[in-house]
Amino acid sequence: MNLYLENLPRTISVHWAVDNLADAASRDAARAGCGGVSCGNAVVDAWVPAVPQVVMIDQRALPSELVEIRTSDWRQVVDAVKTLAVRGAPAIGVAGAAAVMLAAYELAERGAPAASPAWFAVRLRKAARVIAEARPTAVNLSWGVNRAIQVAAGALKVGKTPRQTAEALRELTGDLIVEDEATNRAIGAHGAALLAPIAAAKERPLTILTHCNAGSLATAFYGTALGVVYAAAEQGLVERVYADETRPVGQGARLTVWELSRAGVPATLICDNMAASLMAAGRIDAVVVGADRIAANGDAANKIGTLGVAVLAHHFGVPFYVAAPESTRDNACATGADIPIEERDAAEVLAHPIEGVEVFNPAFDVTPAALITAIITEKGVWHPGS
Numbered sequence: 277m278n279l280y281l282e283n284l285p286r287t288i289s290v291h292w293a294v295d296n297l298a299d300a301a302s303r304d305a306a307r308a309g310c311g312g313v314s315c316g317n318a319v320v321d322a323w324v325p326a327v328p329q330v331v332m333i334d335q336r337a338l339p340s341e342l343v344e345i346r347t348s349d350w351r352q353v354v355d356a357v358k359t360l361a362v363r364g365a366p367a368i369g370v371a372g373a374a375a376v377m378l379a380a381y382e383l384a385e386r387g388a389p390a391a392s393p394a395w396f397a398v399r400l401r402k403a404a405r406v407i408a409e410a411r412p413t414a415v416n417l418s419w420g421v422n423r424a425i426q427v428a429a430g431a432l433k434v435g436k437t438p439r440q441t442a443e444a445l446r447e448l449t450g451d452l453i454v455e456d457e458a459t460n461r462a463i464g465a466h467g468a469a470l471l472a473p474i475a476a477a478k479e480r481p482l483t484i485l486t487h488c489n490a491g492s493l494a495t496a497f498y499g500t501a502l503g504v505v506y507a508a509a510e511q512g513l514v515e516r517v518y519a520d521e522t523r524p525v526g527q528g529a530r531l532t533v534w535e536l537s538r539a540g541v542p543a544t545l546i547c548d549n550m551a552a553s554l555m556a557a558g559r560i561d562a563v564v565v566g567a568d569r570i571a572a573n574g575d576a577a578n579k580i581g582t583l584g585v586a587v588l589a590h591h592f593g594v595p596f597y598v599a600a601p602e603s604t605r606d607n608a609c610a611t612g613a614d615i616p617i618e619e620r621d622a623a624e625v626l627a628h629p630i631e632g633v634e635v636f637n638p639a640f641d642v643t644p645a646a647l648i649t650a651i652i653t654e655k656g657v658w659h660p661g662s
Contacts, residue, residue, distance in 0.1 A: 277509045283538040284492045287367050289331045290449050327381045330374045332362045339534040350378035357410040364494020365568045365604055366456050369416030374449045376424035379403035380442035396438040412616045413640050414568040415606045453496040459601045460498035462654035467504030471513050481515035482561040488522045488579035489531040490566025500599040501564045509541055516542040523548055524624045548581055555592040563589045567600040574645030574660025575612030586647040595649040602653045612642035
């Protein structure tokens, strides 16, 4: 199958704000991160803004519009995470580190020309706590924030100024973006290797069901669950992907099928309550989903409705795979019972309140390890309980 991954946007990136630069070579140099210095034959104008921009795809606008959020304010990154403008565990991990970076630039500028490193460190940690609390279930957010705080602490310890520390965090954010894509491609390769013998036994390409969006839009690029799909599709192992709509926010309906169509993978959108009939009819060969947090015993939290899909898959003998980076594993949670479950606004379920009616809107549920055939990470395949 020919894929068109170049049609997928980069979910999150970091740039210098250079929209007003007239010279194309200077714009290119600034975008390469050379702000304010000679870069090859190009010299970036001295008035290039000193603070970088975080650029995020606003996933609330999809599929009707492809809109970018550009900001140098770390609070706006937090708001984007809270409001699902940027979502998906790996993507919000990068966003968390990026938000700490922007906070560092703001504090360095506020304290210029000679901000006290101790003053800077205290306030950066205060901002980091706010960032890490934006969404409670996905452990990647606190993972990304902690990576950034560790780098900042290391830079300050060796005598770096607050401004130099902010620059170190910009480098970290870029590294995390590159690291995330490499991680996802490794997950995809391991997942495709799991699917290959199933396709060989059936002597045909496979039909795969997925829930929510664990694709390129949920990561810096490529995807976890859909990374498995893309890697398998390139090997001719995929006939079609069935995507649950994923109530109540519709990540499958708005994001997954949009992404699959742009990448050239045959996709069919179904309502969440149609998965059982498809499995009963033998039309699903495997289920591949992502995860927002995986407990030490292999219990996995993912978008609400995943548990129901896992129960169905177990009943009908369909293999159920979870694809996620190692950063999603949280050994501090012994079991799924220890995973905090975010509850979201009732308006996501019921736009207009009805007097006397309460709304329960958990964003995630936990699939027990016993229902998971295998967990796929960049390091390989893990069979919970084995």
